[in-house]
Amino acid sequence: MADGPMHPALRCENLHRRFGGLQAVAGASFEIEPASITALIGPNGAGKTTIFNLLSGHDRPDEGRIWIDGQRAENLPAHRIAGELRLARTFQTIRLFPALSVLENVRIGCHSRSRGEFLASILKPAWVRREEERVRAAALAWLEFVGLSKRRDAVAEALSYGEQRLVEIARALALEPRCLLLDEPAAGLNPTESDTLAALIEKVRGRGITVLLVEHKMDLVMRVSRQVIVLNFGQVIASGNPAAVQADPRVIEAYLGKGASHSEA
Amino acid sequence: MRSRAYASLALIFAAVFAFGAAAPSEHIYYLQVMSLAGIVAIQAIGLNLLLGGTGQISLGQVGFMGVGAYTSGALLKLAGWPFLLGFAVAVAFAALLGLLVGYAALRLRGHYLAMATLAFGGIVFGLIHEIELIGGPLGMLRIPPIDLFGWRFLSPQDKYLLIWAVTALAALAVISLLHSRVGRALAAIREDELAAAAMGIDVARYKIGVFVIAAILSGMAGAIYASYLGGVAPLRFSIIESIALLIVVVIGGLGSIAGSVAAAILLTVLPEFLRGYEAYRPIVYAVALVALIILFPGGLGRLLQFAEGGIAWLLRPVRHLRARRQPHG
Amino acid sequence: MEILQLVVSGITIGMVYGLVALGYHLIFRATQIIDFSQGEKVALGGLLALSAMLVVGDDLWLALIVATLVGFAIGWVYEWGILRRTYGREQVVQIIATVGVAQIFYQGHGLIWGASAIPFSHSLSGNPQAVLELGGARLLADRLWVWGLVILVVGLLHVYFERTRHGQAMIAAADNRLGAQLSGIDVGRMRSQAVAVATALAVLGGVVIAPFTLAGGSIGLPIAVKAFAGAMIGGLYSPLGVVAGSLLVGIIESLAAGLISYGYRDPVAFGLLLVVLLVRPSGLFGRRLTRVG
Numbered sequence: 001m002a003d004g005p006m007h008p009a010l011r012c013e014n015l016h017r018r019f020g021g022l023q024a025v026a027g028a029s030f031e032i033e034p035a036s037i038t039a040l041i042g043p044n045g046a047g048k049t050t051i052f053n054l055l056s057g058h059d060r061p062d063e064g065r066i067w068i069d070g071q072r073a074e075n076l077p078a079h080r081i082a083g084e085l086r087l088a089r090t091f092q093t094i095r096l097f098p099a100l101s102v103l104e105n106v107r108i109g110c111h112s113r114s115r116g117e118f119l120a121s122i123l124k125p126a127w128v129r130r131e132e133e134r135v136r137a138a139a140l141a142w143l144e145f146v147g148l149s150k151r152r153d154a155v156a157e158a159l160s161y162g163e164q165r166l167v168e169i170a171r172a173l174a175l176e177p178r179c180l181l182l183d184e185p186a187a188g189l190n191p192t193e194s195d196t197l198a199a200l201i202e203k204v205r206g207r208g209i210t211v212l213l214v215e216h217k218m219d220l221v222m223r224v225s226r227q228v229i230v231l232n233f234g235q236v237i238a239s240g241n242p243a244a245v246q247a248d249p250r251v252i253e254a255y256l257g258k259g260a261s262h263s264e265a
Numbered sequence: 266m267r268s269r270a271y272a273s274l275a276l277i278f279a280a281v282f283a284f285g286a287a288a289p290s291e292h293i294y295y296l297q298v299m300s301l302a303g304i305v306a307i308q309a310i311g312l313n314l315l316l317g318g319t320g321q322i323s324l325g326q327v328g329f330m331g332v333g334a335y336t337s338g339a340l341l342k343l344a345g346w347p348f349l350l351g352f353a354v355a356v357a358f359a360a361l362l363g364l365l366v367g368y369a370a371l372r373l374r375g376h377y378l379a380m381a382t383l384a385f386g387g388i389v390f391g392l393i394h395e396i397e398l399i400g401g402p403l404g405m406l407r408i409p410p411i412d413l414f415g416w417r418f419l420s421p422q423d424k425y426l427l428i429w430a431v432t433a434l435a436a437l438a439v440i441s442l443l444h445s446r447v448g449r450a451l452a453a454i455r456e457d458e459l460a461a462a463a464m465g466i467d468v469a470r471y472k473i474g475v476f477v478i479a480a481i482l483s484g485m486a487g488a489i490y491a492s493y494l495g496g497v498a499p500l501r502f503s504i505i506e507s508i509a510l511l512i513v514v515v516i517g518g519l520g521s522i523a524g525s526v527a528a529a530i531l532l533t534v535l536p537e538f539l540r541g542y543e544a545y546r547p548i549v550y551a552v553a554l555v556a557l558i559i560l561f562p563g564g565l566g567r568l569l570q571f572a573e574g575g576i577a578w579l580l581r582p583v584r585h586l587r588a589r590r591q592p593h594g
Numbered sequence: 595m596e597i598l599q600l601v602v603s604g605i606t607i608g609m610v611y612g613l614v615a616l617g618y619h620l621i622f623r624a625t626q627i628i629d630f631s632q633g634e635k636v637a638l639g640g641l642l643a644l645s646a647m648l649v650v651g652d653d654l655w656l657a658l659i660v661a662t663l664v665g666f667a668i669g670w671v672y673e674w675g676i677l678r679r680t681y682g683r684e685q686v687v688q689i690i691a692t693v694g695v696a697q698i699f700y701q702g703h704g705l706i707w708g709a710s711a712i713p714f715s716h717s718l719s720g721n722p723q724a725v726l727e728l729g730g731a732r733l734l735a736d737r738l739w740v741w742g743l744v745i746l747v748v749g750l751l752h753v754y755f756e757r758t759r760h761g762q763a764m765i766a767a768a769d770n771r772l773g774a775q776l777s778g779i780d781v782g783r784m785r786s787q788a789v790a791v792a793t794a795l796a797v798l799g800g801v802v803i804a805p806f807t808l809a810g811g812s813i814g815l816p817i818a819v820k821a822f823a824g825a826m827i828g829g830l831y832s833p834l835g836v837v838a839g840s841l842l843v844g845i846i847e848s849l850a851a852g853l854i855s856y857g858y859r860d861p862v863a864f865g866l867l868l869v870v871l872l873v874r875p876s877g878l879f880g881r882r883l884t885r886v887g
Binding site for chain 1: 438441442445446447448449450452453456457459460461462463464465466467468474478
C-alpha cells in the first residue's frame with residue numbers, strides 16, 4: 001500500500017442527504033489526511049451524524065461520492081465498509097451488545113479479522129481453534145490498550161458510562177481499522193475521563209490510524225485535532241487548523257447566530 | 266462457560282442412552298414415546314438456534330418437517346429410492362425452502378415475520394392435505410424403513426438409538442456453532458443489528474444461514490419420522506404442531522440447547538404419567554407458555570444453569586488442579 | 595352465474611375478516627402489537643351465541659348482543675391480565691404471549707363446547723332459506739343481514755373515531771402516547787378499550803358467520819391469517835382500508851375455492867399474504883434508518 005499513490009484517508013464530494021422535508025446534508029465536500037486527527041463540528045442539526053452514517057454505510061447519500069483510501073464507498077453496505085475498507089465507528093448513543101461480556105464485545109470486533117464460517121465453526125478443526133486463541137489474545141490486548149483488562153468478564157451493560165465508551169472504542173479498534181470515526185466520544189464524561197480519552201485518541205493516531213471525531217466539547221477538539229471541519233446546514237462552512245477556524249467569522253456566526261460576528265468585529 | 270453448556274447435555278444424553286440400552290422389551294412403548302421425543306428435540310434445537318440465537322421467530326417450523334417427511338416418504342415409497350438418497354434430497358429440499366423463507370425474513374421482522382411463517386406452515390399443510398399423489402388427507406402408508414448401507418433399523422431399540430444419536434449430534438453441532446466466531450456474530454445480530462454491521466458482520470448472510478440450519482434440522486426430523494413410523498398423515502404437520510414446538514423451546518429456555526432437549530423429553534413423556542387428565546394437557550401447556558414468557562423468559566434453561574452451577578461447584582477441585590498446571594489461570 | 599355466487603359468498607366471509615382486521619387495526623394502533631388471538635375470538639363468537647340462546651331463548655339477535663358484550667368483557671380481562679404485561683418488551687415476547695392466548699382460547703372452547711364444530715341452525719332473518727332476487731341474482735336474506743350489520747358497525751366506529759371527542763381522544767392517545775399523557779388522557783384505559791372493542795368485533799364476526807358455517811372448531815387460525823392479509827392489503831393504519839382489503843381476500847379465497855378446488859382455499863389466501871408482505875414497500879430495505887447513534 002505504501003508504494004501506491006497517496007490517497008486521502010477519506011474524501012467526499014458533494015454529499016447530499018434529505019429526510020422528508022429536511023435537507024440534512026447539502027453538498028458537503030472534504031478531504032482527510034491519513035494518520036491525522038480531524039474534528040467535525042457544527043451546531044445541532046448541522047448534519048454531522050448523518051455524514052458519519054453515510055461514511056460508515058449505515059445510510060446512503062442521495063447524491064455525491066465517497067472515497068475511503070481511494071476506493072469508492074458510497075454504494076457499499078456497512079459490513080463491507082467495516083470489513084474490507086477498514087473503517088470502524090462508534091455511535092453517539094453507545095451501542096454495545098448489552099447482554100454480552102466486555103471481552104465478547106471486543107471479540108465480536110475481531111469478526112472481519114478472522115475466518116471460519118458455519119461448517120468450520122461447527123467442526124472446529126485445529127486452525128479454527130488457533131484462530132480462536134489468536135482472537136482472544138487480540139481482544140485482550142485491545143482491552144489492555146484502553147485500560148479495561150480488569151473488567152473483561154463484566155456484562156457490558158453493568159459498566160459505567162465512561163467504561164462503556166472505552167469498550168466501544170476497543171471494539172472498534174479490534175477491527176484493526178485504518179480509519180476510526182468517533183461520534184461524540186466525550187459526551188457524558190467527567191473532566192478526568194475526558195483527559196484519558198484525549199490521551200487515548202492521540203495513542204490511536206500514533207498507531208497510524210486516521211481519526212475523525214464529531215464532538216461538542218471544544219477544549220477536547222482544540223487539543224487533539226490537527227484539522228477542524230465546520231458544518232452548518234449540511235454544508236462545510238470552514239475548514240483548517242483549530243486556531244484559524246476559531247477565528248473565522250462564519251463559524252462564530254454559525255454558533256452564536258447572525259449579527260454576533262458583526263457586533264464583535 | 267462452554268463446559269457448563271456441555272455438562273447438563275452430557276447428563277441428559279447419558280440418561281437417554283442408558284435407558285435405550287437397558288430398556289427391556291416390555292418397555293417398548295416407552296422406547297417409542299421417547300423416540301418421538303427425540304424427533305421433537307431435533308426440531309427444537311433448530312428452532313432455538315433461530316429464536317434464541319438471532320431472535321428470528323418461526324411459527325411454521327413444522328412445515329419444514331412436513332416437507333422432509335413427505336419428500337423422503339414419496340421418494341422411498343413411490344420412486345423406490347434407497348433411504349440415504351431420499352433422505353438427502355428431502356433435507357436439501359427443506360434447506361432450499363429454508364433459504365427462501367430466510368431470504369424473505371430479511372424484509373420482515375417481529376410480528377410480520379411471525380405471521381409470514383405461520384402462513385408458510387399453513388401452505389405446506391394445505392398442500393400436503395390436497396395433493397392426491399402423496400395420499401391427500403389420508404397420508405401415505407408403508408414407507409420403507411431406515412436403511413443405512415444395508416443395515417435396516419427395524420427394532421424399536423435400534424430406531425430409538427439412531428434417533429437419539431442424531432439428536433445428540435444436532436445438539437453438539439449447534440452448541441459448537443454458538444460457541445464460535447459465527448455464534449458471536451449471531452449474538453451480535455440478536456443484540457443490535459446496526460452495531461453488528463458496523464463490526465463487519467454480514468447480517469443478512471447469518472440470518473439466512475440460521476434459517477437454513479433450522480430448516481435442515483426439521484427436514485431431517487421429518488425424513489427420519491416418516492421411515493420410523495412407516496407412514497405419514499397431514500395432521501402431524503399442522504400449525505398447532507408448530508406452536509407445540511414453540512412451547513417446547515420457550516419452556517426449555519431461549520438460547521439453551523440442553524433446555525430444549527430436556528423440555529422435548531419432559532413435554533412428550535409427562536402426559537404418559539398423567540393419564541386421565543389427557544384432555545387438559547394442551548391448555549395447561551398453553552397457560553404455561555403464556556405464564557413463562559411473561560414471568561420467566563429464561564425457562565427451563567435457567568433452572569439447568571443452576572444445576573450446571575452445582576455441577577461446576579462439585580468439579581471445582583478438578584479444575585483447580587488443571588488451572589495450577591497451566592501458566593495462566 | 596357461478597362466479598357471481600362465489601363473489602357474493604366471498605363478500606360475506608370478507609365482511610367477517612373485515613371485523614377481525616378492524617380489531618388488528620385497533621389493537622396495533624393502541625399497543626403496537628399484532629394480536630394472534632384475534633382469529634380464535636371468532637370461533638368463540640358462534641359458541642358464545644349458542645350458549646347465550648340457552649339462556650335468552652331462541653333469538654339470535656338477542657344472543658348476538660349478549661355474545662358481543664361478553665366478548666367485550668373477555669377482551670378487557672385479557673388486556674388487563676396478559677397483554678398489558680408485554681408492553682414495551684421484545685416483540686418475540688409479545689408474539690409468543692398472544693399466540694399462547696390463541697391456544698388458550700382454542701383449547702378452552704374445545705374443553706367447554708367440544709373439539710369439533712357444532713352445527714348452527716339459527717338465522718338472522720328467521721328463515722335460513724329465505725332468498726331475495728336482485729337483478730337476476732339470488733341472494734340469501736341472511737347474507738344481506740350480515741352485510742348490513744357489518745356496514746353499520748364499521749360506520750358507527752368511523753363516526754365514533756372521526757366525529758366524537760372521545761373517539762378523537764383515543765386516536766390522539768394511540769398515535770402520541772406522551773402527548774396524550776401530558777394532556778390528561780388515560781392511555782392505559784384507552785388500550786383496554788381498544789382490545790375490548792377489538793375482541794367484541796371478532797366475537798360479533800363469529801356470531802354472524804356461524805349460520806353459514808358451523809360454530810367453533812378449528813376455524814380460528816385460518817381466519818387470523820386471512821384477516822391479517824386483508825389488514826396488510828388495506829394498510830394497517832387505515833380502518834376503512836383494512837375492511838376493503840379483507841373483502842378482497844374473501845372474494846379471492848371464494849373464487850379459488852370455487853374455480854380451483856375447495857381445498858386450495860387456504861393455501862391461496864395464505865400465499866396472497868406472503869406476496870403482500872414481501873412487496874410491501876416498507877420492508878427492511880424500504881425503511882432505511884434516518885438516524886443512527
